[in-house]
Amino acid sequence: MASATRAEIVDLLHACGVFTLQEHGIEEAFLAGEADFPIGELRMDSLSAMEFCIALENTWGLSIAPVDVGRLGTLDGLLARLAGS
């Protein structure tokens, strides 16, 4: 379940044009649950952040404005929220 959600998050980031995990060489480690990354450092532009938030709301019912994406903390933190949503 957790690894499936990790894969969905990675796919979502790719769909939003965000490949920062790949560029840092930690995408596989994140998928395996062995690495975490601050969402605020993913280098999302405003439009990517908007697409990311729309998907979070549509798929997981988690509502957040694009300007507040950094408040989500890290990707692991986001996964914890999604598990609870």
Place this chain on the structure above:
Amino acid sequence: MTASYLTPRLYDRLFDRCVTENQLAQAQIALENRLTPAEAYAIADHIESAYAEGPVRRRITWLRIERDRRRRAKEPIGAPRAAPRYLRAVQAVQWAQGARHQLDLSGRPAAPIDRLWLRGGATMYRSRVPGPRTLLVGFAGNLRGFMMPTQVFLQFVGERPVDVLKLEVPRGIGYIRGVAPISHDFPSTLDWLQSVIDDGGYDRVVTVGTSGGGLPALLAGSRLGVDAAFAAGPAAQMNAVEMASQLGAATVLDVLAATPERTAVTIAYGVLSLRDTESVEYLASALPTARIVPVADADHACLFDLVQRRAFAPLVATALFGAGTPDPLAAPGP
């Protein structure tokens, strides 16, 4: 020519259906993937007159709007909450102002281009400018079509005698399964494109692709022997093995290396994207005469940066329409 259904009235209906700010943003992005420049200007005019008046009539000041937004930002992150209508109205007005600003960056009035037909993932736009026509086949990527709203892209190409055939595929799948309902894989897409080219009697044919559409644009350009092929931020790895296999080649580099000499190839990328930099290095190894355009201080969505820097029009002129102007961009190459 089909009558436009993307009207201010449609926007009103979409607006009324959206409850949260993210829902409205999604509806606006969906519109941006379809609109022509004239439709976008008409909707922007309508929003700026009809939606800006509500808060003013009710004496809702920017101070209150900012206060309410700050308050909402402090609320715990959780289930979607309905946004007050006036906040969504403000969001609509800001979107309209942004859409107008992006179109105005071209420095020209609305390009005379209409949507001709729509078949699933393929939409044909046709400019009303007479003359020997160019067919521009656009392979849209995952992210907002051509790295910018469709109406903005059309604004930069639509003042020429051009047909723009925009192709889209479901997010994350790419072009290996074709463009539904027209084709079922990449070769059948190429066959269909060849029939469009043959039937249209075009003077020139060019392919354009961004992000996940970049590699398909280059491959289609090679196989169809077009006049120009342009890719921005191409994802060199996305479905590359399957693409090559479908085309009967060992690798995509083999297909690219067979690109006819007459096809002018241009690849642009944002230098801040390591992934795109590596992709371009890889693809350029098979395209020694390709013009590589590194875009300084830009990430993956580099074309939108060029629009904002007013450097997109010269790139369109040189890369797609064969104008011999000097390169307006400068940044160290990969």
